[in-house]
Structure formats: structure tokens, C-alpha cells
Amino acid sequence: MLKTLIKKQFAEIFRTYFYDQRKNRARSKGSVIAWFVFFILIMGGVMGGLFASLAASICGGLLAANTAWLYFAVLGLLAVLLGVFASVFNTYSGLYLAKDNDLLLSLPIPVRTIMASRIVSVYLLGLMYAAVVFVPTMIVYWLHAPLTFFTVFGPLVMFAVISVIVMILSCGLGWVVAKISLKLKNKSFVTVFVTLLFIAVYYFFYFKATDLVRDLIANAAEYGEKIRGSAYIVYLFGRIGEGDIPAMLIFTAASAIVFLLVCWLLTRGFIDVATASVPAVKTRSRQKNEKRYSVPSSLLRREFARFTSSPNYMLNCALGIIMLAAAGILLLVKGTDILEQIENMMPEYPALVPVLLCALICMLASMNDMATPSVSLEGRSLWILQSLPVTARQVLFAKLKMQLILTAIPVLFASVCAQIVLRLPVPEAIVFLAVPLLYTLFSALYDLMLGLVMPNLTWTNETVLIKQSGNIALALFSGWGYELLVAVAFFILGKSVGFVPFMTIVSVPLLAAVVLLYRWICRKGTKIYQEL
Amino acid sequence: MLRIEYLTKTFGKKTAVNDLSLHIAPGEIYGFIGHNGAGKTTTLKSVVGILQFDAGEVKIGGVSLRQDPIACKKMLAYIPDNPDIYEFMTGRRYLNFIADVFGVDEKTRRDRIREYADRFELAGDLEQPVSAYSHGMKQKLAIIAAWMHEPRLIVMDEPFVGLDPKASHLLKGMMREVCDGGGAIFFSTHVLEVAEKLCDKVAIIKQGSLVRSGSMDEVRGDDSLEEVFLELEAEE
Incomplete structure (x- = not known):
């Protein structure tokens, strides 16, 4: 059953690549390939290229200062941030606003199976965005650092941990968005405001990026000490990339536990949120609204x-x-x-x-x-x-x-x-x-x-x-x-x-x-x- | 009130309505019957000015729809089979929009909204966005909107679909009220029992052409409307 639902999810996610909605017919093989090549070029070439240049600009300096963990912590957090922001609204619409929620809930399918199929697609979406940042991060690191078992294995484990963290945060935030949107009155304006805020923050950091990177490399040791002292969890997170076994174990176990907890919570509240629409509260008539216009x-x-x-x-x-x-x-x-x-x-x-x-x-x-x-x-x-x-x-x-x-x-x-x-x-x-x-x-x-x-x-x-x-x-x-x-x-x-x-x-x-x-x-x- | 003369409407090579003529007098409830794809909706949409017809004439209150569509539309109201109403508006805002277009004054619209919303038990939902309405609620809203400006002619496409029994009963009463006041109703339906009980006159359309029309007694004779309809459908 899960396999069938996942297949359906995938058909839905990649529908645009296989089906031309304007012409109302399936795309030709050449067109499908062209679409996928275009997508890979945008994601891997343009976005991946941007993050590869960022990684290349800080990797050497931070490794020289003996703070490889800071390199992984910075880019790892960036990967988490991009993964979550890029997929949170998709998670919300995919988990709670899916048009086939009513249909699937009416079929003899356990709620946890429906949830699992949805979560897999959320995971893959988050993984894709996180990869745009972290795959170049790993490659750049391997080009600078000596290749040992730990330097190769560490970043791979960190990538897996990041993908799970992205999924946990996306599911959690998706649930929060779903809960808020049930109570929100001016949804449109709030959405526009949040999106514009996000764009403004993005461009602010984009224009400040060069200064931030220069500052980080110049004061790597000092920042490293500060983070180690006040945000030990970030230090531990970065250490995974360096192949630190205790850090790997702690983060893998913690993310697994939190992930199970999130799944349990989502399954419990899924039916309530997925089947709720605008609150059908009867309100008193407002007769003063009857104003005549030309x-x-x-x-x-x-x-x-x-x-x-x-x-x-x-x-x-x-x-x-x-x-x-x-x-x-x-x-x-x-x-x-x-x-x-x-x-x-x-x-x-x-x-x-x-x-x-x-x-x-x-x-x-x-x-x-x-x-x-x-x-x-x-x-x-x-x-x-x-x-x-x-x-x-x-x-x-x-x-x-x-x-x-x-x-x-x-x-x-x-x-x-x-x-x-x-x-x-x-x-x-x-x-x-x-x-x-x-x-x-x-x-x-x-x-x-x-x-x-x-x-x-x-x-x-x-x-x-x-x-x-x-x-x-x-x-x-x-x-x-x-x-x-x-x-x-x-x-x-x-x-x-x-x-x-x-x-x-x-x-x-x-x-x-x-x-x-x-x-x-x-x-x-x-x-x-x-x-x- | 409504005079359709030799109405013809084609879609490409397909003739949806062929040389159809009907006359609906004030005070009449006129039923329009036919199987799926017979041309009922096309006829109704042509009558209310949504579709441009190829040949023939439609006159409402003696005014030609071709020559003065705005004057004709001011006299009528239309309720489609699937009430796709602006989902971005609240029920009340939609009713006010319709009232604005028809120039209904503030006091009258307030009274009518209150009266009809109470009748259809929709008063408590008028501040909700239409997107939150069920099919039946949208249908009720479309009916209230149609009655906002006291039209002389109401054209309805399958008006009872989606309505609960109480609302259906209410609508039938309102239809009769309109006709008692000198207005006219032209509606399509698949429910032959409703047509038989409610209509003064009835027309049966088959493959775009009128196959029978007249008063209920003239059309059905000694048989039931269902028997006549099935008999006509069976004929080649």
C-alpha cells in the first residue's frame, strides 16, 4: 500500500515534467528529458554553483585555522535553513491541503500509511534543497582536506543527519502553519508580508555575504571559541562533518527520537487538520455593510x-x-x-x-x-x-x-x-x-x-x-x-x-x-x- | 415575456440548438425537458446573453436581445446548473455586488437580503467567504442573488440540484410568487415529477430541436409526463 501511495505522490510531484497542462496532453520523451535537464541545470548549476563558490571561499581559511567544524556548522546550518524554508509551504500544502485527503481518508488505508507516503515526499524535497548546499560543501572539503575514512564518512553522515533535521523542522513548521492558517483572518496579506520579509532578509544577507565571509575567516579562531562556549550544540553539529564518532552518535540518536515523536504527533492530529476548512462559525449579520455603489x-x-x-x-x-x-x-x-x-x-x-x-x-x-x-x-x-x-x-x-x-x-x-x-x-x-x-x-x-x-x-x-x-x-x-x-x-x-x-x-x-x-x-x- | 424565434446555435460543425421557437407569457412557469446533451443549457445560455447565437431572435419584454442586451439583462436573472460564484467574496459582499449592478437601493437590498437569507437559513453564513460554502449553500446564494432585483423573468438551469427538501419547497413557492406577480419562470429540469406538479407549460427538446411543447395537459394527454418523455426519446 505504501509503495502505491508513494508512486502516486511521485507522479503528482513530477506531473509538470511529464504532462503539458496547457495542451492537455503528455509531453514527448524529448520534452521530458529537456525539462529534467533544465531543472538539474537550475538546481545544480546555478544554485549549486553559488554555494560551491561560497564553500570554496571559506573552506581553505577555516581549515587553515584548524576550525573545519566551523566550516561544516556554517554550511550545514545554511543547508538546514534553505531546506526548511524552501519546503515548509510545500509541506503544508502537501500534508494538509492535498486535494485527495478526503478520498484517501475514505479508503481503507491507515492514517499512518497516508502520512508516511506524504512524509517521504517531504523528505525528498528537503533532501533536494539541502543537497544544493551540502553536496558542493562536501566536494569542496574533500578537495582541501586529506582523504581519510573519517573525513569521507563524516560529511556523508552529516548530510544524512541534515536531511532528517530538515524533514523534522518542515513537518513541525508545516503543522504550525496549518494550525495558524485555520485561525488566521487576513491570510493573503500575512502570506505576502512573510514572503516579502523572507525576500528582504535573503537579499540583505546576499549583499552582506562578502563582508560576513571575510570577517568569519579573519576571526575564525575567536568565533570558534565563542560558539564552543555559548552554543555547544552547534560545535557538536559541525564536528559530525569532521568525522567525530560521539557527535555522530548523539545527533543520529537525537534526530531519530525527535523524528519518531513528530510522526506520532502528526498522525494524531492529521485528520483534524486535514479535514478542517475555514471555521464554519455562524456570525451575526452585519447589515450596515449594505452600501450602494455605482x-x-x-x-x-x-x-x-x-x-x-x-x-x-x-x-x-x-x-x-x-x-x-x-x-x-x-x-x-x-x-x-x-x-x-x-x-x-x-x-x-x-x-x-x-x-x-x-x-x-x-x-x-x-x-x-x-x-x-x-x-x-x-x-x-x-x-x-x-x-x-x-x-x-x-x-x-x-x-x-x-x-x-x-x-x-x-x-x-x-x-x-x-x-x-x-x-x-x-x-x-x-x-x-x-x-x-x-x-x-x-x-x-x-x-x-x-x-x-x-x-x-x-x-x-x-x-x-x-x-x-x-x-x-x-x-x-x-x-x-x-x-x-x-x-x-x-x-x-x-x-x-x-x-x-x-x-x-x-x-x-x-x-x-x-x-x-x-x-x-x-x-x-x-x-x-x-x-x- | 420571453419570445424565442427560430433560435439556432452551433459549435463548429455540431448544431446544439436547431430552429427552436418558444413563447413564455407573463405568469407562466415554463419547464424545459430533455436528456443530457439535448441542448437545454445552450438554449438557456443563449436566452440570457451568455452565448452568442447564430440565427433567430430572442425578445425579452418585447426588447431584442441582439439589439439591446443590457436592457434585456436588466429584466432577467439567471441561475446556472453549477453555481460557480466568486469564492473571494463573502456571501453578503456577493449579494451587494449584484445589487449594485442592478441599482437596488440600500434599504431595499437590506430588506431583501434579510428576508431571503432568513428564509433559506443562510443569514448566519453571509459573512463567510463563498469558498467555505457547500454546493447547496452556493445554490441558495445564487437564488437569493437572482431575487435581489425582482426580475420579471427568471431563467434557471436545474435549480433543484443540490438543494435540501426544505429549500426546494421554498424555491417552488417563490417561483409561484414571481408568476403571481406577473413575472415568468423558464427552467430546465430532469426531475419530471417536479415539472409535472409545478409547470404551467412544458417543452421537450431532443437533439437540439423542439419535439413537443404546450400546456401540461396538451403535452402529456392521458399519460404521465414521464411516459410521454420516454416515448419521445425512444422515437427515432
Whole structure:
């Protein structure tokens, strides 16, 4: 039975590699191989390469300082961290939100067997992410250290211990996430906030990594002593990599005991959590909510409700809001220094700084593309708008307005921040504020057109629609393509033409595109929508 | 109230509805019967403006659906066979959205929401997101939404599927109320006993074409509706 369930789990995990959901048919053998090669290249080549270079940069120094355990402790903890963070939400959805929970629970299968099959897939996912860090760690170590039984065996045991720790933490945290999400009211915003926090922390450490590594190597002995004194368990953890037998035994036994305990707890609470949905608490009617809105306002509110209900939608199609706000604040704080440096790099281009800032704001604005999936997201509910007395134009304009509101405000904020630093004269300032707004309008119209031209109303997974649709990729890259054209034009004309004339030249085709797209949406677009 | 004339709808080479004509007068409950794939849903979706039909004419309250779809839609309400309602809204928000679209004033919508939610015992669930609703609850919400603006014509596709006996009974009463007030109901069903007891008129569709229509007595004669239906189905 367990074998059957594990086979099913694997078929589910790797379904995308074998099955093309858009074409609704199995992939060809060549395509399957290509997908796996691509996956291995990303995981092993790109991510593994990053960690291999990190390992290579600290291994020699730490081994020379006779603190190999610190090398294993640092990279081992990194492997645990990556394994847990990368798999905790998958664990949550795999263990508790699996769509076949009800089906399997209705079959004569013991709960512990269902759990075991789920845990195996969690283990493999964690193992994969931990391997991305720890396999290069081991290889780099073996290249630096003399090869003995202990130096070869130790890292292998440590890798096995790490994989179990990752699984324990993932299962535990997955359970916590499941428990919290049952009680959470604004799940979408909390998910978006946590994800953004994680991204911010990641980039903070990413940019500080060089300094941290340099500091660690320079003061290896001192840090080693401190950790040994105050966090002995971390020292012991690192010692496994060096092949220390007592450390291996202690960690193997401890992880086995904790793992069994976690399994016991999960099996006990599995049915309660897996079968619970949103708490069906009867609430008192709130009659004051009955406020009347006009049809356009009501349609716009509907778009916003759709947008804020989905963390995936917000994270993938509205990252520009955060980036524009961050860019504005960064310009206010460090703008003068940064702009001075840029200006000095190419003094022969007098309008370099304002053009560059304008292009940067436009590029960040193009990261907002919520109008594109908004058509497909109607999905099976499309009948509601089609049967109501609203015109296709009203519906499409509501989608357009949402993107304009969510993009124009942060664009204006970033532009004003830039203007405070730049202190451009009035005519130039007007152009500087107007061009990104014109681009925002173009971007919204273009994104909506892509949504109408390439609709997909038969989706089963919203994430696939939002993340992997062709029109989403086109929306993003076309925006960047326009920026590239502006850059090319600037390097051709920038030496002889000032800021206002140059921006006027690049805005004319943009304005023409806006007019054409607007007419297309009003005529052809509404027709396409009616016939969906 | 509803006049369908020579309605034809094709999907590629397949003709789903072929030259279908029906007339539903105010005060009538009109049943629409046919086996799976006979063309019932296609007809209903064409009547409410979801599907663009290839030929024929649909008039609601004397207004052509082709010429003024918005005016027609303002007069009607539609309940599909599978109520896929916005899962990102709460029940109350959905009802308010529908009321906004139809321009129902605040007092009226408050009264209607309270009245119908109480009738269907859904008042305590209106603050829940629709994603937490069962099929039956979604069906009840779709019914309340349809009744929000007092439509003159209500078109329903298998409205009793998923409803509990009490809600089904309630819906039948509400249908009759609409017709007593001068409105009309056009609905499809597989439950022939319901059609027989509830409908003033009935139409039987087979392979996209109307094979019989008229008052209940005219259609069934001395037999039961089930016998007539099975007999017509058996005919080549």
C-alpha cells in the first residue's frame, strides 16, 4: 500500500515534467528529458554553483585555522535553513491541503500509511534543497582536506543527519502553519508580508555575504571559541562533518527520537487538520455593510477583492508597487551620492541621470501586470458578468483601472522622490513626471490586451495561470524590451539632444501606441471578451 | 415575456440548438425537458446573453436581445446548473455586488437580503467567504442573488440540484410568487415529477430541436409526463 501511495505522490510531484497542462496532453520523451535537464541545470548549476563558490571561499581559511567544524556548522546550518524554508509551504500544502485527503481518508488505508507516503515526499524535497548546499560543501572539503575514512564518512553522515533535521523542522513548521492558517483572518496579506520579509532578509544577507565571509575567516579562531562556549550544540553539529564518532552518535540518536515523536504527533492530529476548512462559525449579520455603489465602482471593488484575496496574484503581478516605493525611499536617502557617481561615469551625456531614472521607474512599473491574468482568472465564474446588465467595456475598464491605480500612485511617489533629489527646472520636471505616467497607461493597456488575446478560462491551478502563462512572461519582458529601445536611442541621440527633446522623441511612439491600444480594447477587445 | 424565434446555435460543425421557437407569457412557469446533451443549457445560455447565437431572435419584454442586451439583462436573472460564484467574496459582499449592478437601493437590498437569507437559513453564513460554502449553500446564494432585483423573468438551469427538501419547497413557492406577480419562470429540469406538479407549460427538446411543447395537459394527454418523455426519446 505504501509503495502505491508513494508512486502516486511521485507522479503528482513530477506531473509538470511529464504532462503539458496547457495542451492537455503528455509531453514527448524529448520534452521530458529537456525539462529534467533544465531543472538539474537550475538546481545544480546555478544554485549549486553559488554555494560551491561560497564553500570554496571559506573552506581553505577555516581549515587553515584548524576550525573545519566551523566550516561544516556554517554550511550545514545554511543547508538546514534553505531546506526548511524552501519546503515548509510545500509541506503544508502537501500534508494538509492535498486535494485527495478526503478520498484517501475514505479508503481503507491507515492514517499512518497516508502520512508516511506524504512524509517521504517531504523528505525528498528537503533532501533536494539541502543537497544544493551540502553536496558542493562536501566536494569542496574533500578537495582541501586529506582523504581519510573519517573525513569521507563524516560529511556523508552529516548530510544524512541534515536531511532528517530538515524533514523534522518542515513537518513541525508545516503543522504550525496549518494550525495558524485555520485561525488566521487576513491570510493573503500575512502570506505576502512573510514572503516579502523572507525576500528582504535573503537579499540583505546576499549583499552582506562578502563582508560576513571575510570577517568569519579573519576571526575564525575567536568565533570558534565563542560558539564552543555559548552554543555547544552547534560545535557538536559541525564536528559530525569532521568525522567525530560521539557527535555522530548523539545527533543520529537525537534526530531519530525527535523524528519518531513528530510522526506520532502528526498522525494524531492529521485528520483534524486535514479535514478542517475555514471555521464554519455562524456570525451575526452585519447589515450596515449594505452600501450602494455605482456599477463602475462595484466592478472595480470586485477586481480589488479578487486581487487581495490571492497572495500569488499579489506577489507575482504587483511586485512593482514595493519596488517603486523602495526605489523612491532609496533615492531620498542615498540618491545624491548615487546620482553623482552615475553622472561622473559618462559626463558626455548631459541628460543621462534624468533619462536613466525615468527608464528605471518605467521598468519597475512594468513589474505590475495584474490586468493580464485578470481575464483568465474569471474562469468558471465568467457566467456572472456575462449574464448581468454590464457592458464588456465596463468590465475591461475596471480591470484597467485597478492596474492604473496600483501602478500610477507608486510611480508618482518614486518620480516625486527622484525630483526632490534631481531638482529639475519646471518644464523638465513636468516631463519627468508625465513620461512614467504615460508609460503606466501604455503598460496597463498592453497587459490587458495580452490577457484578452491569450485567455485561459479552463485552468485548475491558479498558481500555474499566474506564474507560468505565456502572456504573463510577455507582459514582463515586453516592458523591459521597451526600456532597452529607450537605452539604445539614448546612446545614439543622448550626446546631442537634451532631456526634454529626447523624452518627447521617445514618448511620441508611446503615445501612438496608447491611442491604438485604447481603440483596440474598445472595439476588438470588448468583442473578444463577449465571445469568451 | 420571453419570445424565442427560430433560435439556432452551433459549435463548429455540431448544431446544439436547431430552429427552436418558444413563447413564455407573463405568469407562466415554463419547464424545459430533455436528456443530457439535448441542448437545454445552450438554449438557456443563449436566452440570457451568455452565448452568442447564430440565427433567430430572442425578445425579452418585447426588447431584442441582439439589439439591446443590457436592457434585456436588466429584466432577467439567471441561475446556472453549477453555481460557480466568486469564492473571494463573502456571501453578503456577493449579494451587494449584484445589487449594485442592478441599482437596488440600500434599504431595499437590506430588506431583501434579510428576508431571503432568513428564509433559506443562510443569514448566519453571509459573512463567510463563498469558498467555505457547500454546493447547496452556493445554490441558495445564487437564488437569493437572482431575487435581489425582482426580475420579471427568471431563467434557471436545474435549480433543484443540490438543494435540501426544505429549500426546494421554498424555491417552488417563490417561483409561484414571481408568476403571481406577473413575472415568468423558464427552467430546465430532469426531475419530471417536479415539472409535472409545478409547470404551467412544458417543452421537450431532443437533439437540439423542439419535439413537443404546450400546456401540461396538451403535452402529456392521458399519460404521465414521464411516459410521454420516454416515448419521445425512444422515437427515432
